[in-house]
Amino acid sequence: MKRKLSKLQITLRRTGAVSVLLVFCGSMFSLAYMLSRWFYRTHHVSWSDYILQLINWGLGLLFIVVMWMIIGILVLPKQRKVWNEMLDALRRIAKGDFNVVVDEEGRYDGQIGHIAQSINEMTQELKQVERLRQEFISNVSHEIQSPLTSIRGFASTLQRADLTVEERMHYSAIIEKETTRLSKLSDNLLKLTSLEADEQHLELRSFRLDTQLETIVLACEPQWLEKELELDLALAEAEIVANEELLSQVWVNLIHNAIKFTPVRGSIKLTLAQTQEHTIVCIADTGIGMTDEDRKRVFERFYKGDKQRTRTTEGSGLGLSIVQKIVDLHQGSITVESRLNEGSIFEVRLPRKAE
Known part of the structure; x- marks a missing residue:
């Protein structure tokens, strides 16, 4: 289970990310400055200081873009793998598979980690809902099957020609009792569904x-x-x-x-x-x-x-x-x-x- 981060921890992480970005940009501009100074010492140039400064800045920006592209090329396959894992999990959930667990090893961090945790929490809730649905259907089927079995059995018995009037009355009363039981079950199910409807409004x-x-x-x-x-x-x-x-x-x-x-x-x-x-x-x-x-x-x-x-x-x-x-x-x-x-x-x- 991935533990939740405090607000202080999140703030420190964001501050650290900004610091790393500033150090990275500063390093690229420093590299550009050293290379340009080396070039100026080995080659005589007569440009003004303003032009030299613009060249330094342009070269620094070029290094930043190139290094960012290199980092992107190295990191992109990993990001693609992460998103593919999440998309595959969502497809399985949409098909009714609620045993999906994203990032079971806790590898992802930051925003990606929060998304993975949200998917896992949603899956657990859907699994619980599915369990209750199956249990409800099983219980309803059982409750309906019992009186139906009695009605079918006693209706078949009533077709016998050797039954006395008292026996026919007895079996007919049982059939009537079981149909009443079915009717009451139906009424209760409809009542419970109505009470649980979101639009239920009480007239007080x-x-x-x-x-x-x-x-x-x-x-x-x-x-x-x-x-x-x-x-x-x-x-x-x-x-x-x-x-x-x-x-x-x-x-x-x-x-x-x-x-x-x-x-x-x-x-x-x-x-x-x-x-x-x-x-x-x-x-x-x-x-x-x-x-x-x-x-x-x-x-x-x-x-x-x-x-x-x-x-x-x-x-x-x-x-x-x-x-x-x-x-x-x-x-x-x-x-x-x-x-x-x-x-x-x-x-x-x-x-x-x-x-």
Whole structure:
């Protein structure tokens, strides 16, 4: 890795280059003066001092030009090699080869070295983007292939003539469930793409956040009543300026996850409080919790955690990615604390005043 130069080092290098150039020009003029004086001593001339001085200057300039051409001829092949190496690297990058490294030995210095370093940094960033793209395509293909395989298998089974009415109804319900899963995956992908678009513009308005949370909890009542969960609400009155529809998706996702991963007769606590600068929402559950590795990666796209613990739950692994993106768009933050088999606490902090 080429180390960066300080401003003082760059200034000293430039000063040194100017000094070398001045010494070079002075040497050429001195050589011209000595040669002309030798010529004048061996050959009688009757020119005026002004003419002699002009001849000295002209001869000095001629020596500078000749020596510069000689240096150029000697150095040009090396410069051509440097530029050819960089052009070849750019051609390989344009064709999708991001394993290119320019000046791996650190031979180039100055401006050429900075250009080589910039190309290497660009290559590393493109390699990272390509890795994420391939991973994203692989995950999407896997998520789509699973329900399609089920639909194809059960549709083929439905063609059997010996099935009872109950069996046909059962298989039809599975096909309907898998198509719903595909539809939800498609919606989430479109939603995430829309949120990540550069032109995404939030339509902000003032509304009561405590009222929104109460409404969502009531809408989820069939799910938490079915599991006999205890819900504890501690919601302070809170006015907030935000996009109401997008924040609704945040709370729906977090509350649904809390219900999904909390066992029967567990509990969920939802709190809302405000400080001078922030509005804070906490959703705590007594569910299965997460390992440290899962906690660090829980907001990654398609990440579903330990497959042994989540095999009985469904989902595409996009929900929390969407949650984090919505919170980021509101200039807020979301964190999670969790211990395995001891539950999780998701905390969302939003600024009270929109920026």
